[in-house]
Amino acid sequence: MANEGINDTPCARKGSITRVIFDMDGLLLDTEKFYTEVQEIILSRYNKTFDWSLKAKMMGKKAIEAARVFVEETGISDSLTAEDFLVEREEMLQKMFPTSDLMPGASRLIHHLHENGIPICVATGTHTRHFDLKTQRHSELFSLMHHIVRGDDPEVKQGKPSPDIFLAAANRFEGGPLDPPRILVFEDAPSGVLAAKKAGMSVVMVPDARWIARIIKSLIRYR
Numbered sequence: 001m002a003n004e005g006i007n008d009t010p011c012a013r014k015g016s017i018t019r020v021i022f023d024m025d026g027l028l029l030d031t032e033k034f035y036t037e038v039q040e041i042i043l044s045r046y047n048k049t050f051d052w053s054l055k056a057k058m059m060g061k062k063a064i065e066a067a068r069v070f071v072e073e074t075g076i077s078d079s080l081t082a083e084d085f086l087v088e089r090e091e092m093l094q095k096m097f098p099t100s101d102l103m104p105g106a107s108r109l110i111h112h113l114h115e116n117g118i119p120i121c122v123a124t125g126t127h128t129r130h131f132d133l134k135t136q137r138h139s140e141l142f143s144l145m146h147h148i149v150r151g152d153d154p155e156v157k158q159g160k161p162s163p164d165i166f167l168a169a170a171n172r173f174e175g176g177p178l179d180p181p182r183i184l185v186f187e188d189a190p191s192g193v194l195a196a197k198k199a200g201m202s203v204v205m206v207p208d209a210r211w212i213a214r215i216i217k218s219l220i221r222y223r
């Protein structure tokens, strides 16, 4: 009777939810902390700090898109190109990604939906090589997905907040064209929420509690 539970949610007012799309980094896998750590290390070299507003602009994007935001927003693009930034962080990330843990509740929710016959998939901005490193300890869970769309998929011309990835993910479910509001997206990133809304889908944002704490602290500081 899982359908009743889903249909009761406020975001399903326009009709019952029939499909679910999951974001991956920071939503199913606790991998956003790796990007944060590496970017803090690199920025400290330039005596700059990595804050939530910059993090929010980078999350969910394709690697090169996020890299351009990083060097331009921090004003270091004269010293470090987006391409060199990617090369520099790669060595650190490659060691971290295979240790990726699941986010709390991710396994339970995926198993619940799968056992109740709700078609589920993943739409992640991450490219295939990083996807393979991040998921190598979680292949059983990801095998429950009907399909997985990654950032280097040819149909994903632009990363989030473009709706490309969610439209591609929706089209790959069986059963023909779907009514977008009846597709529920779970996202952690502001750009991902915007992408899902642009695709006309229902969306639940699950922000990382560690960033919420930082946002609240920064607000208190400026009161």
Ligand SMILES: O=P(O)(O)OC[C@H](O)CO
Pocket: 023, 024, 025, 026, 035, 058, 059, 060, 061, 062, 123, 124, 125, 126, 127, 189, 192
């Ligand atoms: O949040 P995702 O799964 O779209 O991943 C995007 C990047 O790889 C990390 O921000």
Ligand SMILES: [Mg+2]
Pocket: 023, 024, 025, 026, 027, 059, 060, 187, 188, 189, 192
């Ligand atoms: Mg994410």
